[in-house]
Amino acid sequence: NNVCLTGLCGVEGQTPDQNGCFFENNVNPCNDLDACTGTFESPDQCFGGTCNPGGLACPPQISNVLAGQYFAAGEVIITNDDSNFYVTWTSNSNWVSKEFHIYLDTNPPIRSAPGYFPFTFNLAHAVASAEFVIPNDIGCGAFAYFAVHFVAEPNAAEFCGENEDCTSSTETAWMEGDNAPDDWHQWGNYGDFTTCCCEGFSHVREFGAHTAVDITFVPDVTKALSTSLSNENFGEDELVDILSEMLNHPREAIVVISLDFYGEIGEAVVGFLRANNVAGSTIANVLMSTEEETFEDYGLSDVSLVVSDVDLDDYFYFFDTSSAVSSTSDSSSFTNFRSDSLSDS
Numbered sequence: 342n343n344v345c346l347t348g349l350c351g352v353e354g355q356t357p358d359q360n361g362c363f364f365e366n367n368v369n370p371c372n373d374l375d376a377c378t379g380t381f382e383s384p385d386q387c388f389g390g391t392c393n394p395g396g397l398a399c400p401p402q403i404s405n406v407l408a409g410q411y412f413a414a415g416e417v418i419i420t421n422d423d424s425n426f427y428v429t430w431t432s433n434s435n436w437v438s439k440e441f442h443i444y445l446d447t448n449p450p451i452r453s454a455p456g457y458f459p460f461t462f463n464l465a466h467a468v469a470s471a472e473f474v475i476p477n478d479i480g481c482g483a484f485a486y487f488a489v490h491f492v493a494e495p496n497a498a499e500f501c502g503e504n505e506d507c508t509s510s511t512e513t514a515w516m517e518g519d520n521a522p523d524d525w526h527q528w529g530n531y532g533d534f535t536t537c538c539c540e541g542f543s544h545v546r547e548f549g550a551h552t553a554v555d556i557t558f559v560p561d562v563t564k565a566l567s568t569s570l571s572n573e574n575f576g577e578d579e580l581v582d583i584l585s586e587m588l589n590h591p592r593e594a595i596v597v598i599s600l601d602f603y604g605e606i607g608e609a610v611v612g613f614l615r616a617n618n619v620a621g622s623t624i625a626n627v628l629m630s631t632e633e634e635t636f637e638d639y640g641l642s643d644v645s646l647v648v649s650d651v652d653l654d655d656y657f658y659f660f661d662t663s664s665a666v667s668s669t670s671d672s673s674s675f676t677n678f679r680s681d682s683l684s685d686s
Contacts, residue, residue: 343364343390344369344371344387344392345366345367345369345371345387345388345389345390345391345392346364346365346366346367346390347364347365347366347367348362348363348364349362349363349364349365350362350363366387366388366389366390367387368386368387368388369386369387370384370385370386370387371385371386371387371392372385372392373385373392373393373394373395375394375541375543376398376539376540376541377397377398377399377539377540377541377542377543377544378394378395378396378397378398378543378544379394379395379396379398380395380396380397380398382396383395383396397544398537398539398544399420399421399537399538399539399544400537400544401418401419401420401544402418402419402420402487402532402534403416403417403418404416404417404419404489404516404517404518404532405516405517406430406489406514406515406516406517407514407515407517408436408493408512408513408514409493409508409512409513409514411506412435412436412493412506412508412512413433413435414432414433414435414436414493414512414514415430415431415432415433415436415470416430416431417429417430417489417516418431419487419489419534420544420545420548421477421536421537421538421545422477422538422542422545423477423480423481423538423542424476424477425474425475425476425477425545425549426445426474426475426476426477427472427473427474427545427548427549427620428443428445428472428473428474428475428487428489429470429471429472429473429548430470430471430472430489430491431469431470432469432470432496434469434496435495435496436469436493436494436495436496436514437467437468437469437493437494437496437630438467438468438471438491438492438493438494438514439463439464439465439466439467439468439492439494439627440461440462440463440464440491440492441461441462441464441471441473441489441490441491442455442456442458442460442461442462442489442490442491443458443459443460443461443462443473443475443487443488443489443490444458444459444460444486444487444488444489444531445459445460445475445479445485445486445487446459446485446486447479447483447484447485447486448486449486449520449531449533450486450488450531453490453529453530455488455490455529458488458490460473460475460618462618462619463589464589464619464623464627465587465588465589465590465627465631466627466630466631466632466635467494467630468623468626468627468630469496469626469630470623470626471619471620471623471626472548472549472550472619472620472622472623473618473619473620473623474548474549474615474618474619474620475618476618477536479536480536481536481537481538482535482536482537482538483535483536484533484534484535484536485533485534485535485536486520486531486532486533487518487531487532487533487534488515488516488518488529488530488531488532489515489516490513490514490515490516490529491514492511492512492513492514493511493512493513493514494511495508495509495510495511495512515529515530516530516531516532517530518530518531518532518533519532519533520532520533548620549615549620550620550621550622551612551613551614551615551620551621551622551653552612552613552621552622552624552625552648552649552653553598553610553611553612553613553625553648553649553650553651553653554610554611554612554613554625554628554629554646554647554648554649555608555609555610555646555647555648555649556607556608556609556610556611556644556645556646557606557607557608557609557643557644557645557646558606558607558609558636558641558642558643558644558645559605559606559607559641559642559643560575560579560605560607560640560641560642561637561640561641561642575602575607576600577597577600580597580600580607580609580611581595581597583639583640583641584611584628586639587631587635587636587639588624588627588628588631590613590616590617590619590624591616591617593616594613594614594615594616594621594624595611595612595613595614596611596612596613596614596653597609597610597611597612598610598611598612598651606643610649610651612649612651612653613625613628614653621653625648628646629646629648
């Protein structure tokens with residue numbers, strides 16, 4: 342029985358079914374069988390004859406970001422399941438960044454020393470959005486503290502804020518939190534929340550994504566990593582080697598789904614998987630922001646890029662993200678991290 346349909350029988354003027362009844366849509370409460378949706382304030386509810394999800398049982402933490410203390414620089418979203426925290430920064434288009442520092446711990450940070458936060462990321466190129474996947478060693482239903490700091494570069498010759506102050510220089514950027522100790526310098530602050538888990542974890546499906554990109558290129562074998570290359574022997578391994586070095590991403594986390602040549606033009610679909618706590622979508626963003634001169638330095642010319650709709654979930658099952666370790670990120674456990682013995686930076 343569909344709880345979102347109300348059966349009426351013996352009503353004149355209506356066309357009945359074989360049992361002499363007809364049905365109309367209702368707006369009753371319902372259960373969409375997803376433990377991550379539906380709350381007391383916003384329950385699952387019938388509409389249009391189907392059960393529609395209500396509010397999130399585990400809503401994400403959303404915080405604004407300020408660069409240079411006065412300039413809006415997008416927002417940070419933090420959510421979790423029982424395995425990972427998902428930390429996403431999205432710019433308001435005025436700023437890009439390639440250097441990020443993240444704090445997550447059951448103890449609050451003692452000082453605003455982002456250089457000593459347990460997770461530091463240095464991407465190959467600046468991007469307007471980035472996502473990081475950090476192991477959840479805290480668990481579910483635990484109180485946690487978090488802070489996000491990054492080096493923001495203006496995405497224009499000059500940018501002016503709402504207070505009419507203008508800047509053309511790199512600025513330090515902080516996520517706005519509810520805690521701003523008086524002894525913290527650089528107007529830094531941090532937030533806090535209780536970790537939340539729900540069966541099925543549908544609320545994190547859009548986070549931690551692996552992403553594929555369609556790449557069209559012409560290999561320049563005189564500049565490629567191997568001087569013995571020619572168009573005839575330029576294959577998947579050579580393409581992975583180039584992308585791995587150019588993007589500073591483990592070659593094991595780069596999947597060539599297809600590679601074909603039409604004359605001198607190569608067409609490839611390449612997937613980027615999560616590794617070193619960096620989501621594949623972030624590496625795809627780095628690739629999309631790479632300048633033409635950089636591609637040419639690595640032996641690829643006439644490059645065009647389009648985000649692909651290929652589903653990479655099947656590939657992810659065969660890749661252990663913990664096996665790839667890079668000096669660009671510190672994957673140490675954050676549950677025992679304390680910054681009181683560290684100096685400010």
